[in-house]
Amino acid sequence: MPGLAHYLVLSALLFALGLFAVVTRRNAVTILMGIELMLNAANINLVAFNKFVAPGAMQGQIFALIVITLAACEAAVGLALVLAAYRTLETVYVDEINLMKW
């Protein structure tokens, strides 16, 4: 029977993969994908705690729904920023976006 520790280990690995993507990828859209993976890892933890530690109040699942909502908002605004940057700077690679203003 997979216990709480199983889910925590799995979400730690998924979080590490997402963090690796955010830290080492050059394309801004792929960085946003890494952030989505990290948010998913956090959601697994929330729902796992809701089942194993505090089943009565459903707080974990409510928090997971809020995190999904904010992930959608974050993806929307983040990709809008990427598009605006692409329109003015013609590049999406973050290491080339290093000028504050010219």
Next chain:
Amino acid sequence: MSGEAIAFYLLAAVTLASAVVVVTTGNIVHAAAALVPSFLGVTGLYILLNAEFVAGIQVLIYAGAITVLILFAIMLTEGGTGLAGRQRNEQAAAGAAVAAAIAILLVAVAGRTTWTPEPGTLPSYTPGAIGQSFLRQNILVFEGTSIVLLVSLMGAIMIARREE
């Protein structure tokens, strides 16, 4: 090895394998396409954790809406023409080390602390319980989220639309 354990390891394998593909592949569109199986793997994990409603929402929003948003963004930026560019910057080794360190730290902390399960049992019909809790205890969060949605919609439109 009960059925649930087999399902857990299968879903964990699917999620982590497609997450590795998202992280390491050079082709951006392959990365976006590989996101979908990892989201569906996480949906399976929610079902194992008796969170059916959150699983349905995860498929509807993550695999349905956010992946479409990412795919549109990829096609609006340089899309295929930029595939040749190298996708990973020079701090790959350092990044891997940091990520591995954090993973080991998390696992160590998770292993050592003991959680005391509170009394109470999971309600059988989760959508009803979530609705009750949203509209009774968490009403402030509920209205706050709608304001966050409104603000992010307005902000994103303002940023993305070219000011004529």
Next chain:
Amino acid sequence: MLLDWGYVAIFALVGAAMVSLPLLIIWLISPRSDYPQKFETYESGVPTIGQAWSQFHVRYYLFSLVFVVFDVEIIYLYPWAVVARSLGQLAFWEMLTFLVILVLGLLYAWRRGALEWV
């Protein structure tokens, strides 16, 4: 409850196998002939010019943006719809404020021209 989703998993797996069965059949029995012109992409006879992967207007993104926000709004409608009958008047007014705030978003997108296609 887990049994329900076991059924759905089997439905998806067996379904995927049955959908890819015809593909296996054509892989086995279909003829092979590869003269180069056949693999040119179809542009009603004209030889293809340029890359298919050119960029597109930002309006595609704006539509999917407003869609994501409204799809997320539907998350909160489902649980409320299930318990609306038992929760009574207060829940109805709470839900109404939620909907009004988000219809404001739609009006803003409408006024701002995010919903224009051109």
Next chain:
Amino acid sequence: MAWGWELLRAFVGTIIIFSAVAFIAVMFGVLLERKISAWMQSRLGPKHVGPQGLLQTLADTVKLLQKENIVPARADRTIFASAVVIVPLAALLDYVVIPFGTTRSGPLIFRDLNIGVLYFAATSSLVVIGILMAGWGSNNKYALIGGLRSAAQMVTYEIPIGLCLVTVALMAGSLSTVTIVNGQQHLWYVVAQPVAFLIFLIAAIAEVNRVPFDLVEAESELVAGYFSEYSGMRFALFQLGEYGEMFAMAAMAVTLFLGGWRGPVLPPVLWFVIKLYALIFVFMWVRWTYPRFRIDQMLNFSWKVLIPVSVLNLVVTAFFVVAVHR
């Protein structure tokens, strides 16, 4: 060995549903479409193969089975190949929650999920991913534009469908489709919710990319839209996805609004089939009566007409449900 029997039951149920959808919904549906459009234009339609042309689509399928599948040059092979499986599979996943009828041992449904209606909305949003991958993978300008446009169209019409599903869930007080059908014992929801039924039908026609909303794969505009590079059996699989989705939408409209398998004297499954084919006839009838929308009219119609009306309808229904029941 209980789970062995359950496994067998699920296995057999899947095979029955997939072959029933493949043969009845798609093959018969395509033939029905050709026959009905022929009668509407006062011609006869396919007649030679089998009695009254009944085996026409079967013959087409066998012909397609031995066609070579061609992958265009410089196409993205993995995405090109996987899209062919994703679109029909996502379209056919809807049939898990559709109650076809009832027998002594309970409702005739593959599995009554207690988030049934939400499951339906989630799977029909997966089809958009497959369409975008098909459009992108085939390295063809028409396919890419067609894929983007049909994704934008399907995405836009998912919101009115979601709001109509919420309205019916509000009336029935539960997300499970069997409870919704049982809730319509005395009064079909089409009587209480004519606006939601109309919006659901319009949005369903648009979701399935059928005329008058099929600008994306219109012959005169974008050749064949996102599947213009697919030939032979792969094209047939896309048709399986499209017709399977159309029948799933019609079956869900019957379940949500027309009382599913409820009917006075005939056996329940027969009632379900009658209502289903009545709606399918309406889908095909609409095809030959309305001209094709322009892309901006199509999208504006959803954002500026369907969504405000369905939100208003939801609020009014909620008011009556909450106020009247006190």
